[in-house]
Amino acid sequence: MTADVPGRTGLSLSDLAMVPVRLAMSFIDAPLRWVQKTFGLGGMATFFLLPNMLIFGIFVLLPFFINFAYSMTGGTALFLPDRSFVGTDQYARLFDCANYLDPNSCVEDTFWTAVGNTGWFVVLQVTLMIGFSLVTALILNRDLRARSFWRAVFFFPVLLSPVVVGLIWKWILQRQGLLNFGLFSFGFEPHVWLNDRTWSFAATVGVSIWAHMGFYTLIILAGLQAIPKDLYEAAEMDGTRTSRVFLRITLPLLMPNLLVVIVLVLIRAVQIFDEVYVLTGGGPGTSTLYLTQYIYETGFATQLRNPGLAAAASILMGVVLVVLTLLQLGLSRPSEKKGSRK
Template identity: 35%
Template sequence: MKLATPAPLSRDTLLAWLFLAPALILLSVFVLYPIAYLGYLSFTSGSFTRAGVHWVGLKNYSRLFTDPEFWQVVGNTIYFTVATVIPSLVIPLALAALLDRTVALRAFLRTAYFIPSITSLVAVGLGFRWLFQTDGVVNALLARLGITPLAWLGDPTWAMPVLILFSIWKQLGFNLVVFLAGLQTIPTSRYEAAALDGANAWQQFRYITLPGLRPTLVFATITTVIFTLRSFEQPYVMTGGGPLNSTNLLVFYIYNQAFAQFDLGYAAAATTLLLGITLMLVYVQLRLTQEES
């Protein structure tokens, strides 16, 4: 039996691969290879020293799932993510809906809201730390109102809410501009027809705006979740993970394990887990969107 020989590649196909080659090479070198090497490191122990690394199998993952500090960090990260993502979507969406109906000062307000998104996280973090320190501006205002000042960044109860407030403020402008762009794609004729049928503002928002913004909402949700899960500067600049480990987030925990404890294998295992969680959340959000469409 004679096997069929594959057809030769056409000129267009060869040209397509030729133009794709630079991007594929960069993707392989800077994305695929680091991910593969990360997976390898998660099964090893040691550091980049003369002694090198050695294979330990699933020991790092076993240690992860039995480490109380790691689970506290996971709990901190879940709390931080949920408490940040929901307001970071709801507040910009409400502001975008208001700005979309307001012609006066729209460009100025859009620029003003977007400025926090382009400022340095470290610089803004230092500013927030100055505002919320014991002798800072916030406590000075509370004292004028007759309220006892709080140790915002030194109290396990209040330190995380300060980080959440900072993250919401930082993400607000980006999501606002995204939602405004999405609102521009919804035809005004739909609102006019709904108004003729007697639909009020809330009904128009529920049955026209939200369905029309579904792709935009998915994009904003994914980017906000990723921004929140990879948060590092907030605890690094403002709290150092304290007090009592209450603001230690997963990326900051990985940083400490890798570059303070020099436990690269354990840090790689935690990073691999974070990558898996992020990919799973993105997959679930995309599937939900496909099912609703």
């Protein structure tokens, strides 16, 4: 800027700041020209994606294939070459059931109990998480006093480690915890929340929502702020009802963000483990035993571990996740196309 002022010469601050960038560019210019010449302009994209794909391949795809190989083996040995090939026996063992709705009729009853618990957890947690996050984001998007403070308040639990979250709520909910102390102080009868099957299940859903809601609220909030204000002004001038504004403007324009949130919440809900493991340990009985804990216990925590069975269970869990994600993406496509035609 200053260099353009007549009578003044020399480098401006921004020019100086650009020096290292230009230097770096001059270093990579020659190799990049070579890459472009060798692979062509179209091949450049592949070239730049290669490091990322390599990391993805090593840390995601390769373990997936190793896991699949494990699921085809039996015995308690840890190393793949030491394990005997059993084909699909582990899957057959998991599916050996007289009635899939009655875990007690299955050979691996604990697996089906975990599947059932996870299913209920996903339905409840995903629905409530989306609902609470949406409502919270709508409130935080308004002109509130100390809005930044409230946003921080809702986001704060996201910063906590899952173990800390589990411990905090354990101290609140246990027999001599804060909640019972409060109830007792007000003359109510204390209750052993974590010994009660229904309450402990509800606690895992509630705690998980409390711990992660802030993150999803933030994503929805970003979506809300990206909606052009003039649409709302036009609706106001037309005297449109608030509920109609929400259904016809806010919700459709928020759909891409909501879709991301739904997919993330769903994946996270199916994978639930850490805070629940600390809070209830899967109890009472197996009422809060979820799929990931089943896999962990089968593969690592028991004295005679069964990595093959644990691997088969995790492959099935992966398949369910992929199907659910594809289903959601498929369902979202028509609305996206409809939106783009408009």
